[in-house]
Amino acid sequence: MEEIGALWLQRNDIWEIIRLSVFVSGSAVLISSLLGIPAGAWLGLTRFAGKALVLRITITLMALPPVLAGLIVYLLLSHSGPLGSWEILFTPTAMIIAQCLLVIPIIVGLCAAAIAGKENSIHEHALSLGATRAQAMRTVIGEARTGILAAVMTGFGRAFAEVGAVMMVGGNIKHFSRVLTTSIVLETRQGNFDIAIALGVILLILSFIVSSIALSSIQESI
Amino acid sequence: MNIFELSEVSKTYGNRTVLQVPRLQMEEQKIYAILGPNGAGKTTLLRILNLLETPDKGRISFQGGEIEYGRRRLEAARQMCMVFQKPVMFRSSVFANVAYGLKVRNVGRKKSEAIVREALEFVGMNHLADHPAHHLSGGEAQRVALARALVLKPRVLLLDEPTANLDPSSVQHIEEIIRRWHREYGSTIILVTHNLFQAKRMAQECLIMMDGRIIEKGATEQIFSQPREALTSQFLNGSMVY
Numbered sequence: 001m002e003e004i005g006a007l008w009l010q011r012n013d014i015w016e017i018i019r020l021s022v023f024v025s026g027s028a029v030l031i032s033s034l035l036g037i038p039a040g041a042w043l044g045l046t047r048f049a050g051k052a053l054v055l056r057i058t059i060t061l062m063a064l065p066p067v068l069a070g071l072i073v074y075l076l077l078s079h080s081g082p083l084g085s086w087e088i089l090f091t092p093t094a095m096i097i098a099q100c101l102l103v104i105p106i107i108v109g110l111c112a113a114a115i116a117g118k119e120n121s122i123h124e125h126a127l128s129l130g131a132t133r134a135q136a137m138r139t140v141i142g143e144a145r146t147g148i149l150a151a152v153m154t155g156f157g158r159a160f161a162e163v164g165a166v167m168m169v170g171g172n173i174k175h176f177s178r179v180l181t182t183s184i185v186l187e188t189r190q191g192n193f194d195i196a197i198a199l200g201v202i203l204l205i206l207s208f209i210v211s212s213i214a215l216s217s218i219q220e221s222i
Numbered sequence: 223m224n225i226f227e228l229s230e231v232s233k234t235y236g237n238r239t240v241l242q243v244p245r246l247q248m249e250e251q252k253i254y255a256i257l258g259p260n261g262a263g264k265t266t267l268l269r270i271l272n273l274l275e276t277p278d279k280g281r282i283s284f285q286g287g288e289i290e291y292g293r294r295r296l297e298a299a300r301q302m303c304m305v306f307q308k309p310v311m312f313r314s315s316v317f318a319n320v321a322y323g324l325k326v327r328n329v330g331r332k333k334s335e336a337i338v339r340e341a342l343e344f345v346g347m348n349h350l351a352d353h354p355a356h357h358l359s360g361g362e363a364q365r366v367a368l369a370r371a372l373v374l375k376p377r378v379l380l381l382d383e384p385t386a387n388l389d390p391s392s393v394q395h396i397e398e399i400i401r402r403w404h405r406e407y408g409s410t411i412i413l414v415t416h417n418l419f420q421a422k423r424m425a426q427e428c429l430i431m432m433d434g435r436i437i438e439k440g441a442t443e444q445i446f447s448q449p450r451e452a453l454t455s456q457f458l459n460g461s462m463v464y
Contacts, residue, residue, distance in 0.1 A: 121310045124274055129323040129370060130300040139322075143313055 013175075018202065021179040024092050024166070025159040028099035032159075033152050036104045040111025040151070041141050045119055055112065061105035066098075070168030073098040077169065090171035095179070098165035103155040110154060114147020115140055153214045160207060180206075223286070225250045225378060225410045226271060231280030233266055233434075241266045241434045243280070250377075253404055253411040255425035255442070257418065259457065263434040264414045265382055271412065272304045272380050285377070300327065302378035307386050309367030311355035316347060316366050319355045323374045341373035345399050361392030368399055379403070381413045385420065397424060418458060422446055430454045 043054065075081050077089040077097075088094050122143050126136035141148070163181035170177035172186060180203045187196040228246040232239060241263040248254060256264045269275045270282070273295055282289045284298045303323070312319050320341055324334040342348040345365040350358070355366060364384060371379060381400070385393040397420065404411055415421055421428055421442065428445040430438040430453075438445060438454045449455045 121306075121308075122312070125306065125310050125312075126322075126326075127274060127299070128272055128304040128306075129326065130296075130303070130374065131322075131326040132296060135326045139312070145313075 014199075014202075016175065017178055017180055017183055017199075018206070020092060020177070021160070021181070021203075022206070024095045024179055025099060025156060025162075028096045028103055028159045029152060029156045031096065032100050032103035032107050032155055035100075036107030036151075036155070037111050037141075037148060039104075040108040040148075041115050041137065043108065043112040044115030044144075045123070045137055045140060055109075058105050058109045058112070062109045064102060064105065066102060066162050066164035067168065069098050069101040070165030073101060073165065073169045089169060090173060090177060092170065092177055094169040095166040095177060098169045099159040099162060102162060102165060103159050106155045106158055107151045110151030111144075111148050114144040114151060117147070118144045149214055149217065153211060156210060156214075157207065160203070160210075223250050224248060224283070225285060227283040229281045229283075231270065231277045231282060233263075233270065233275065233277050239434055241270065241277070243267070243436060246429075246436060246439070248410065248412070250410055251408045252427055253400075253425045254413065254427050254429060255421035256412065256414045256429045256431060257416075257421055257457070258431035261433075262431040264431050266434075267431070268304065268380050268382055268412065268414050271378070272302060273299045274304070300374075301376060302380060303371035303374055303376040304380040304382060305364070305367045305371050305384050307383040309363050309370075311358065311363055311366065313356055314354075315351065316342070316353050316355045316358070317351040319366055320369045320373050322370060327374075337373055338369075341369040344372060344403070345369040346395075361388050361395070364388060364392070364396060365399065368396065372403060375407060376409055378410045378412065381411065381415075383414055383416065385415075385417070393420070400424065418446075430457060432457070 043051070043058070073094060074089065076083045077086065077094055078084055079089075088097075118140055122140050123136050126139040127133070131139060161181065163185060166177075166179060167182050167185065170179070170182065172178050172182040178186075180199055184196045184199045184203070187193070187199065224247045226246070226248040228243050230245075231241065231243045233241040240261075256267065258264050266275065270277050273289065273291075276291050284301075287298075289295065289298050312322060317338055320338045321334050324337060329337070339348060339351070342351055345368050347362065347365050347369060350362065350366075355363070358366060368384070379400075384400075385396050388396065400411060400413075401424065403409065411424075413421070413424060425442045427440065428438075428442050429436050430445065430449075430451070432453060438449060438451045440450070445454065446458060449458060
């Protein structure tokens with residue numbers, strides 16, 4: 001109760017942190033889905049020379065260490081980096097970019113696997129029923145929706161629980177780039193274990209809410 | 223009139239030639255059965271006719287016009303439809319499954335409603351219209367697959383072992399639907415089957431295939447009573463070990 005009381009005292013800060021966490025991870029997952037689902041669909045549906053290599057690289061990137069992703073984004077966005085003129089290092093935008101780097105390979109890889117499993121039979125059935133190639137592809141993607149949703153949720157889990165990359169490129173600046181995970185690190189370092197645990201509980205509850213919503217839509221489609 | 227004319231068509235996978243058809247003509251409004259042992263090229267021929275596969279060599283004419291494997295492919299493809307051995311049901315209702323082909327042809331909802339109901343009635347599945355299609359039994363799924371094809375009123379109906387793995391009652395039901403359809407609408411029906419009795423019951427003409435070649439083609443009665451080729455005779459009387 002004590003830690004909840006302490007958090008209540010800082011409730012404005014907490015709401016700000018929760019809002020930013022959801023905004024950063026939500027934006028990263030949205031952008032990653034918009035890019036990753038079509039790319040995964042293309043990878044799952046098409047046959048081309050070097051596909052095995054592309055798949056291997058995608059699977060490798062699915063396990064990209066967050067600190068490495070943070071380092072890459074940091075080097076790109078730092079003043080001396082190629083994108084330094086954008087001046088977005090230590091902002092939520094930089095945090096979204098870093099999370100996209102981590103989430104896109106996950107969505108691409110899992111979507112490709114979900115779609116490849118359905119590709120042959122459904123694609124051929126659709127073509128045989130008079131669908132154009134584009135319509136047949138849309139049908140395959142629709143039929144793989146459970147797997148695609150699972151891919152997006154896995155990506156959300158990765159983004160929402162991520163700390164290393166957002167700490168490096170966001171800077172954990174109070175009232176500006178502080179999110180739940182970076183707050184937990186900060187409170188732990190300061191010895192405020194009760195607050196760190198309470199923040200962890202909030203993180204879990206939010207994850208539970210999001211995954212419950214996603215799960216209910218998966219169950220509807222099963 | 224010939225619905226299909228094939229000339230010097232061949233298909234190769236790796237080093238293996240799976241289909242080699244120097245010449246084949248198939249007439250409109252007939253029921254054909256394609257028979258032969260496993261690996262004879264029956265399904266490959268059916269897939270090439272359905273434009274799901276492109277032959278490596280040769281020419282195919284459909285209704286007198288040569289098939290082009292580009293944009294105009296769709297025009298020909300939309301006049302035929304295949305029912306697969308293991309039909310895949312889309313994750314939606316039976317009604318939506320049957321309506322799929324109309325939807326991709328941009329047929330309006332009102333118009334398609336009546337046509338879908340008619341097709342479901344034809345195969346005796348109207349009572350399951352709102353049922354999730356992926357929960358159907360094998361026999362029911364095959365009837366929905368037939369309705370999904372018949373709703374499009376295809377000029378050519380291609381059937382790839384449509385009654386394999388079904389119980390005798392379901393087989394009888396499917397055969398009856400196909401016969402009735404042919405009687406009422408006169409589509410050309412090309413049936414791949416391992417069931418010699420089914421071929422005898424259903425087809426007006428039979429094609430016997432072996433090692434990617436059509437070794438004999440003729441009227442069903444002639445093929446079964448007086449086959450010209452020794453291999454056909456061996457295949458039909460079961461003395462061929464393959």
